[in-house]
Amino acid sequence: xxxxxxxxxxxxxxxxxxxxxxxxxxxxxxxxxxxxxxxxxxxxxxxxxxxxxxxxxxxxxxxxxxxxxxxxxxxxxxxxxxxxxxxxxxxxxxxxxxxxxxxxxxxxxxxxxxxxxxxxxxxxxxxxxxxxxxxxxxxxxxxxxxxxxxxxxxxxxxxxxxxxxxxxxxxxxxxxxxxxxxxxxxxxxxxxxxxxxxxxxxxxxx
Amino acid sequence: xxxxxxxxxxxxxxxxxxxxxxxxxxxxxxxxxxxxxxxxxxxxxxxxxxxxxxxxxxxxxxxxxxxxxxxxxxxxxxxxxxxxxxxxxxxxxxxxxxxxxxxxxxxxxxxxxxxxxxxxxxxxxxxxxxxxxxxxxxxxxxxxxxxxxxxxxxxxxxxxxxxxxxxxxxxxxxxxxxxxxxxxxxxxxxxxxxxxxxxxxxxxxxxxxxxxxxxx
Ligand SMILES: [Zn+2]
Numbered sequence: 001x002x003x004x005x006x007x008x009x010x011x012x013x014x015x016x017x018x019x020x021x022x023x024x025x026x027x028x029x030x031x032x033x034x035x036x037x038x039x040x041x042x043x044x045x046x047x048x049x050x051x052x053x054x055x056x057x058x059x060x061x062x063x064x065x066x067x068x069x070x071x072x073x074x075x076x077x078x079x080x081x082x083x084x085x086x087x088x089x090x091x092x093x094x095x096x097x098x099x100x101x102x103x104x105x106x107x108x109x110x111x112x113x114x115x116x117x118x119x120x121x122x123x124x125x126x127x128x129x130x131x132x133x134x135x136x137x138x139x140x141x142x143x144x145x146x147x148x149x150x151x152x153x154x155x156x157x158x159x160x161x162x163x164x165x166x167x168x169x170x171x172x173x174x175x176x177x178x179x180x181x182x183x184x185x186x187x188x189x190x191x192x193x194x195x196x197x198x199x200x201x202x203x204x205x206x
Numbered sequence: 207x208x209x210x211x212x213x214x215x216x217x218x219x220x221x222x223x224x225x226x227x228x229x230x231x232x233x234x235x236x237x238x239x240x241x242x243x244x245x246x247x248x249x250x251x252x253x254x255x256x257x258x259x260x261x262x263x264x265x266x267x268x269x270x271x272x273x274x275x276x277x278x279x280x281x282x283x284x285x286x287x288x289x290x291x292x293x294x295x296x297x298x299x300x301x302x303x304x305x306x307x308x309x310x311x312x313x314x315x316x317x318x319x320x321x322x323x324x325x326x327x328x329x330x331x332x333x334x335x336x337x338x339x340x341x342x343x344x345x346x347x348x349x350x351x352x353x354x355x356x357x358x359x360x361x362x363x364x365x366x367x368x369x370x371x372x373x374x375x376x377x378x379x380x381x382x383x384x385x386x387x388x389x390x391x392x393x394x395x396x397x398x399x400x401x402x403x404x405x406x407x408x409x410x411x412x413x414x415x416x417x418x419x420x421x422x
Binding site: 025036040042045046049053054055057058059071074075078079082083084085086087093094096097100101103104105107108111112120122123125126127128 | 221222223227230231251252254255258259261263264267269272273275276277279280281282284285306307308309310
């Protein structure tokens with residue numbers, strides 16, 4: 001078992017310079033995937049396909065030793081790339097690594113299916129490739145930034161309460177003690193501050 | 207504070223999808239709790255991807271019909287908020303939320319023996335068994351030894367053995383024939399993977415021997 005784990009571990013200690021020549025290609029791959037993500041651009045996807053299909057096939061042959069399964073891996077990986085491209089977030093990594101991880105995940109599920117005859121897709125729980133990049137956290141992030149930008153519209157006292165509770169994560173009780181105020185005062189300041197911020201945010205969205 | 211981490215070899219195998227499911231669950235759950243290993247793993251994955259990209263490939267394969275088949279599908283135009291299934295469990299009167307790596311296992315069947323509750327998670331090939339283990343506070347697991355390896359990922363609580371004190375997130379790998387007697391003061395929830403059934407070695411072991419099968 002341990003022997004099997006150790007296998008392949010030497011691979012990644014290869015000289016890094018080997019990869020430098022890919023930089024120009026990396027840029028192309030990134031821009032293709034962005035075009036697929038934003039414009040569902042078939043031409044750009046065809047370029048991605050031309051570049052990745054032979055590599056995925058080669059990887060599949062290595063893992064499965066079967067042409068048909070290797071071709072399945074190509075088809076399913078590239079289909080996921082086509083369908084899910086909108087989830088790719090260039091701020092969080094290279095396009096090629098994103099595609100690699102999609103293939104890696106699908107590969108894991110295929111291997112399991114081969115071993116257990118079970119149709120479970122569990123890889124997304126193990127490596128949340130797709131979820132990790134959802135604009136979900138971007139939205140939070142954006143909302144966070146918007147909220148912060150509106151802090152200035154609060155009175156000094158309201159701002160103090162919001163900052164302590166949402167940025168410094170104090171409890172309302174801790175803050176009341178800290179400011180030597182009744183808990184009720186802290187609560188009502190917070191309530192007013194939140195409703196003001198809410199109305200500012202709603203104004204942004206209109 | 208996490209003190210025990212998977213080896214780099216394990217991180218490499220996990221990132222390359224080369225571990226059995228039982229162990230990948232453990233590494234994945236550890237990564238969820240450990241930013242240090244997450245950083246290392248990101249680098250490993252980037253390197254593995256670079257190797258994948260640098261493969262020599264022949265361009266003589268005909269993929270043409272595949273592209274048409276793919277274009278029959280419509281791409282997603284926007285991101286639907288993914289519903290992350292949170293797996294909450296209730297065992298021995300305690301409620302826990304399991305790491306994301308366990309989301310799939312919503313149908314856990316717990317069996318109890320004294321202070322110990324166990325639910326089988328996966329049974330991989332090669333005789334690997336993986337279970338969630340809950341141990342009530344102020345309890346010991348009888349001293350035992352094993353033929354293969356035993357991996358314990360501590361999900362909640364703390365426990366200690368001859369070698370030290372373990373905290374939430376610790377990834378404890380024991381090899382061959384190491385005898386140990388875990389004890390928990392707080393009570394704990396662990397995920398345990400091992401590749402051969404336990405054999406108890408202390409005096410009480412004969413009477414408890416069936417427990418060896420129950421625990422893992
Ligand atoms: Zn770690």
